[in-house]
Amino acid sequence: MNKNYLTTKLQPFGTSVFAEMTKMAVDNNAINLSQGFPDFDGPEFIKEAACEAIKAGHNQYANTFGVPALRKAISEKYKKFYGLSYNPDTEISILAGATEAIFTTIISIINAGDEVIILEPYYDSYPVAVTMAGGICRYLTLEFPDFKVDFEKLEALVTKKTRMIIINTPHNPSGKVFTRSELEALAKIAIKHDLIVMSDEVYEHITFDGVKHIPTATIDGMFDRTITISSTGKTFSMTGWKIGTVCAPASMCAAVRTAHQYVIFAVATPFQHAMIKGFEAPDSFYRELIEFYTAKRDMMAKSLTQQGFDIVMPKGSYFIMADFTKFGFTNDVEFCKYLTSQIKVAAIPPTSFYFNKKYGEKLVRFAFCKKEETLAAAADRLKNLKAK
Numbered sequence: 428m429n430k431n432y433l434t435t436k437l438q439p440f441g442t443s444v445f446a447e448m449t450k451m452a453v454d455n456n457a458i459n460l461s462q463g464f465p466d467f468d469g470p471e472f473i474k475e476a477a478c479e480a481i482k483a484g485h486n487q488y489a490n491t492f493g494v495p496a497l498r499k500a501i502s503e504k505y506k507k508f509y510g511l512s513y514n515p516d517t518e519i520s521i522l523a524g525a526t527e528a529i530f531t532t533i534i535s536i537i538n539a540g541d542e543v544i545i546l547e548p549y550y551d552s553y554p555v556a557v558t559m560a561g562g563i564c565r566y567l568t569l570e571f572p573d574f575k576v577d578f579e580k581l582e583a584l585v586t587k588k589t590r591m592i593i594i595n596t597p598h599n600p601s602g603k604v605f606t607r608s609e610l611e612a613l614a615k616i617a618i619k620h621d622l623i624v625m626s627d628e629v630y631e632h633i634t635f636d637g638v639k640h641i642p643t644a645t646i647d648g649m650f651d652r653t654i655t656i657s658s659t660g661k662t663f664s665m666t667g668w669k670i671g672t673v674c675a676p677a678s679m680c681a682a683v684r685t686a687h688q689y690v691i692f693a694v695a696t697p698f699q700h701a702m703i704k705g706f707e708a709p710d711s712f713y714r715e716l717i718e719f720y721t722a723k724r725d726m727m728a729k730s731l732t733q734q735g736f737d738i739v740m741p742k743g744s745y746f747i748m749a750d751f752t753k754f755g756f757t758n759d760v761e762f763c764k765y766l767t768s769q770i771k772v773a774a775i776p777p778t779s780f781y782f783n784k785k786y787g788e789k790l791v792r793f794a795f796c797k798k799e800e801t802l803a804a805a806a807d808r809l810k811n812l813k814a815k
C-alpha cells in the first residue's frame with residue numbers, strides 16, 4: 428500500500444532542498460558547501476556556559492516566552508546596536524530557531540485568504556508557512572546580478588487582501604544588504620497600504636566592506652508594523668542549538684506567543700542560559716566575526732572567479748550566488764548533481780528559492796561558512812571543473 432498521507436496543501440513542497448543536497452553530499456563523499464551551517468564550533472565560552480547551565484540544574488521547561496535574563500540581554504543588544512527599545516517582558520520572545528519564528532509569526536498573523544508578498548529568491552520556509560496558514564503568496568523577483576527591488580512592481584502587487592511583506596536582509600542567497608533608501612521605499616508602501624513587514628535579519632552581524640545592517644524597524648514609521656526575526660545560530664555559529672528571536676510591538680508579539688505556546692511551548696533551557704553569555708560578548712567579538720567571514724568570502728570568491736563562474740560579491744550573509752553557464756549547463760539541478768557526484772563539491776540549486784523558476788536556473792549557491800581547509804580543498808576540486 429503506497430498511500431499519500433500528506434495534505435493537499437503541502438503536496439507541492441516535498442523534501443527540503445537542504446536535506447536532499449546534504450544527503451547527496453554524504454553519499455558522494457563531497458565537500459558540503461550546500462547547507463548554511465558552519466563546519467566549526469561556536470565560541471568555547473558559550474559551550475562552557477551550556478555545560479555549566481546543565482550542571483547548575485537548568486534542565487526543566489523554560490519560561491514559554493524565553494528565559495527572562497536572555498530576553499533582557501537581547502533587549503540590551505537591540506538598544507546598543509540599533510537604538511531600538513524592546514520591552515523584554517512583552518516585546519521579545521525566544522523561539523526554536525528563526526525557522527520556528529518565521530512559521531509561528533506567519534501562522535499567528537496570517538488569516539486564510541490573506542496575501543503575503545515574498546521577494547524571491549527567498550528562504551524556502553516562507554511560502555510553506557504562508558500556505559500552511561491558508562494565505563496566498565505573491566512573488567516579486569529580484570534578478571541576478573544586482574538583485575534590485577523594483578518598488579513600482581512591488582506596489583503593483585498590493586491588493587485589498589495584502590497583509591504582509593516578507594523581507595530578508597542581509598539576504599540569503601544573494602548576499603544583498605538592503606540600503607536605507609530601499610528600506611525607506613519599502614516603508615512608504617507598507618505605511619500607505621497599512622501592511623505588516625516580517626523582516627528576517629538572521630545575518631545581521633555578517634556584513635562586509637564596511638556595509639552596515641539596517642534593521643527595518645529603525646526606519647521612520649516602521650517600528651509599529653515590523654516583526655524582526657533573528658537567530659543566535661548565525662551570530663554565534665551554533666545552528667544546532669536552534670535559538671531564534673522575535674522582536675515586535677507588544678500586540679504582535681502577543682499573537683506570536685499564543686501560537687508558540689501550543690507548537691513548541693519552550694526552547695531548550697540550558698542553551699538559553701548559555702546564550703546570555705553570548706550576548707555579553709564584547710564589541711571585539713562582532714568585529715572579529717566580520718573579519719573572520721570576510722577572509723572566507725574572499726577565498727571562495729577568488730576560487731569561483733578563477734574557475735570561470737560569474738559571481739556577485741556578497742555584502743552580507745555567508746553565501747555566494749554564481750552563474751555557471753560558461754560550463755555549458757543550462758539547468759541548476761543538473762549542474763549541482765554533476766558538481767556533487769563528479770567534482771565532489773556540493774552546492775545548492777537555487778530554483779528551490781524561486782516560484783518563477785527561470786530566474787534561478789542558471790545559478791548556483793555556495794555556502795562559505797566553512798573552515799579555511801574546507802574551502803581550500805573545495806577550491807582544489809573545483810579546478811577539475813571543465814566546460815561540457
Ligand SMILES: Cc1ncc(COP(=O)(O)O)c(C=O)c1O
Nearest residue numbers: 463524525526550599658660671
Ligand atoms: C534567511 C534565513 N532565515 C532563517 C533561517 C533559519 O534560521 P535557524 O537556523 O535559526 O532556524 C536561515 C537559515 O539558514 C536563513 O538563511
